[in-house]
Amino acid sequence: MAGLTLENINKIYPNGFQATYDISLDVEDGEFLVLVGPSGCGKSTALRMIAGLEDISSGKLTIGGRVVNDVEPKDRDIAMVFQNYALYPHMTVADNIGFALKLARLPKTEISERVNKAAAILDLTDQLDRKPGQLSGGQRQRVAMGRAIVRQPSAFLMDEPLSNLDAKLRVAMRAEIAALQHDLGVTTVYVTHDQVEAMTMGDRVAVLNKGYLMQVDTPQDLYDRPDNVFVAGFIGSPSMNLVAGRLEGTPEAPVAVLGAERISIDPLAEGSALREHLNTDLVIGLRPEDLEDVVIAVDAPADRQITATARLVESLGSEIIVHFPMDAPQYIVEDAIDDDAEKGLGKDEETDVYVARLSPRSPVRNGAEITMAVDSSRFHYFDLATGNAIR
């Protein structure tokens, strides 16, 4: 087993397009690292460079302490699981799983030993003589995993391996893969565009946008302490509300200004970076769950409330999601898909709709006015120019 290290990895495709910029990342031995980001942000490019399927334009890639920039894929001691895990339809499950070992001319007994062991781990023992066509989607996915496992690699690389499965199976399989990885303890880099998948599976999650690594952290730290507006908006569902706002008042009695709403915040401690931002424009982030109907949050201070019209009320049973317009410009984050989207302030009033996640006991009704308590101690603040967190 082995860790992986990426040092200032750049990828410039032959057509001149730069897909990754100075990516530096340490994946520890045995770690499950998830690489997540919007479509087109460079996830597959990064993974394919690790696998050796794509040249590294500049930078250094180390696997198990060995620099492998110029090592052939087959000699890198890694196994890859793809989104399109084409199984050979005419071969049995056992032959599919053992195919790479057969190519490597391992002795027959060794092959069947490894295949049986992998099948036992994957709960495929009873399926070994079947053909892929006779299996369920989940079982086929496990056969694809089996192919990787039998090679006993020092690292697994997985590129959206669940994206062809239906939603329910995907949820079941992500738990299975995470448990399997944990049992095997093999260093794994797992690519997905689905932030929920990333959060539930990864020991740590690396967030990529437009070829840049935005932050690497544990799921909880990414959620609680996003380093920049991109991560703030990308991680979490519904997304964090990002408002182009302002801090006013004094360090002892500061006020967050969200358009027409003025919300008191806790005094700014001596040395707090926020002190430097008093009376300047910045981005204020509010998680939807940090808002609550005042009917429920009865002790909420009057200077920490927002009143708005509930434009759309979605009752999910365990919670109520309320969309409400607020007379404050929304901050729009640029990502890999929206190349044309204008960064910065929302121009269209229709976009200035925010989201709250309320208790299912809230009596909120579609179209009615609602007053919500705001936990302003949980606000996030970002520099308007750089998008970086202010702490």
Ligand SMILES: Nc1ncnc2c1ncn2[C@@H]1O[C@H](COP(=O)(O)OP(=O)(O)O)[C@@H](O)[C@H]1O
């Ligand atoms: N062979 C290539 N030549 C030029 N550009 C490419 C090539 N392959 C991918 N790209 C571009 O690189 C960017 C990242 O692609 P990719 O790594 O596949 O993204 P992701 O896997 O995150 O969706 C995209 O803009 C894509 O169009």
Ligand SMILES: [Mg+2]
């Ligand atoms: Mg991809």
